[in-house]
Amino acid sequence: MLALPLAVGAQQAGKVYRIAFLGASSPALESGPIAAFRQGLRELGYIEGQNIAIEYRWAEGQYDRYPAFVAEAVALKVDVIVTEGTPAAIAARDGTRTVPIVMAVIGDPVAAGVVSSVARPGGNITGSSSMSPEIDAKRLELLKELVPGVSRIAVLWNPANPNNRARIPTMQAAAKSLRLTLELVGAGDSEQLEKGFGAIVSARSQALIMESDLALLARRERIVDFATKRRLPGLYAYREFVEAGGLASYAPSYPAMFRRAATYVDKILKGAKPADLPVEQPTRFELVINLKTAKALGLTIPQSVLGRADELIQ
Numbered sequence: 428m429l430a431l432p433l434a435v436g437a438q439q440a441g442k443v444y445r446i447a448f449l450g451a452s453s454p455a456l457e458s459g460p461i462a463a464f465r466q467g468l469r470e471l472g473y474i475e476g477q478n479i480a481i482e483y484r485w486a487e488g489q490y491d492r493y494p495a496f497v498a499e500a501v502a503l504k505v506d507v508i509v510t511e512g513t514p515a516a517i518a519a520r521d522g523t524r525t526v527p528i529v530m531a532v533i534g535d536p537v538a539a540g541v542v543s544s545v546a547r548p549g550g551n552i553t554g555s556s557s558m559s560p561e562i563d564a565k566r567l568e569l570l571k572e573l574v575p576g577v578s579r580i581a582v583l584w585n586p587a588n589p590n591n592r593a594r595i596p597t598m599q600a601a602a603k604s605l606r607l608t609l610e611l612v613g614a615g616d617s618e619q620l621e622k623g624f625g626a627i628v629s630a631r632s633q634a635l636i637m638e639s640d641l642a643l644l645a646r647r648e649r650i651v652d653f654a655t656k657r658r659l660p661g662l663y664a665y666r667e668f669v670e671a672g673g674l675a676s677y678a679p680s681y682p683a684m685f686r687r688a689a690t691y692v693d694k695i696l697k698g699a700k701p702a703d704l705p706v707e708q709p710t711r712f713e714l715v716i717n718l719k720t721a722k723a724l725g726l727t728i729p730q731s732v733l734g735r736a737d738e739l740i741q
Contacts, residue, residue: 445482446506447500448509449486449497449508450485450515452485456667460684464689465481465689466689468689471693488645493518498522500526501523501526505526507695507696510531510533512588516530516539525551527551527552529554530552531555532685533558533590534557534593536548538589546705548705548706549702551702553701555706556708557709559679562678564605569675570634570662574726580607580634581635581659582598582636583636585613585615586613620646627653665678666713669740674716713737715739715740716736718741
């Protein structure tokens with residue numbers, strides 16, 4: 428209570444900062460991360476309607492909307508643009524070289540060409556990367572632990588997401604070392620997803636894994652319903668799939684990353700240059716397991732895996 432007035436007072440008197448937030452899916456799907464972002468801002472003394480205003484724009488999985496969103500943000504003369512995901516960051520980079528950009532989350536910002544390096548981003552972009560070089564191998568290893576004897580795995584990915592495209596070779600290399608066969612299933616839209624389901628059945632895949640993509644998150648109920656009907660154990664990139672009935676998820680803590688985005692915004696509003704703020708990489712990963720789904724699939728989760736789980740859904 429004592430700190431808040433001091434934090435607010437540190438801002439320019441009477442100044443209302445404007446932030447453009449470019450979301451990949453929808454407010455309903457993003458309620459958790461957005462709540463974490465807003466809470467982070469409040470803790471730093473930014474109160475919506477008083478000294479800060481947030482302009483939300485939602486792509487709803489249609490990434491070709493981003494260039495228009497960026498143009499609109501520039502026209503509104505926002506103080507900062509906050510992006511979610513690789514396509515949004517690329518569109519923001521292409522749309523302005525002057526407005527500061529904070530990446531709430533991105534895959535590999537160097538590979539995507541939005542920063543020069545994580546230590547010295549350069550330009551007008553910085554933020555947090557969800558990229559961990561080992562995450563694809565760890566997900567495959569975890570799936571092997573969850574489903575003993577698995578050898579053929581279907582991989583859901585979005586060809587329209589540059590981060591997905593860049594990471595597929597890494598996943599294939601990891602699969603080779605683990606003696607796994609991957610069936611790549613591009614699912615950027617509803618039509619591709621339906622065809623992909625047919626490809627998974629034809630390939631006789633024994634399990635399902637997915638790359639991080641919010642367009643796929645928006646279709647989680649269809650994906651989980653398919654996996655349930657085909658009795659396919661699935662390891663997903665978002666906990667929402669597990670809450671919807673999927674087997675497990677392993678991913679960075681996205682709420683923690685969105686809270687961190689608020690810190691970047693604060694530093695920039697106080698005069699810091701994005702070029703001088705290193706891109707941070709995740710330090711916290713979460714494993715969530717749905718025990719009810721495991722039982723329905725006839726799987727016994729090893730104690731070694733249960734002991735590593737951050738949350739068990741009964």
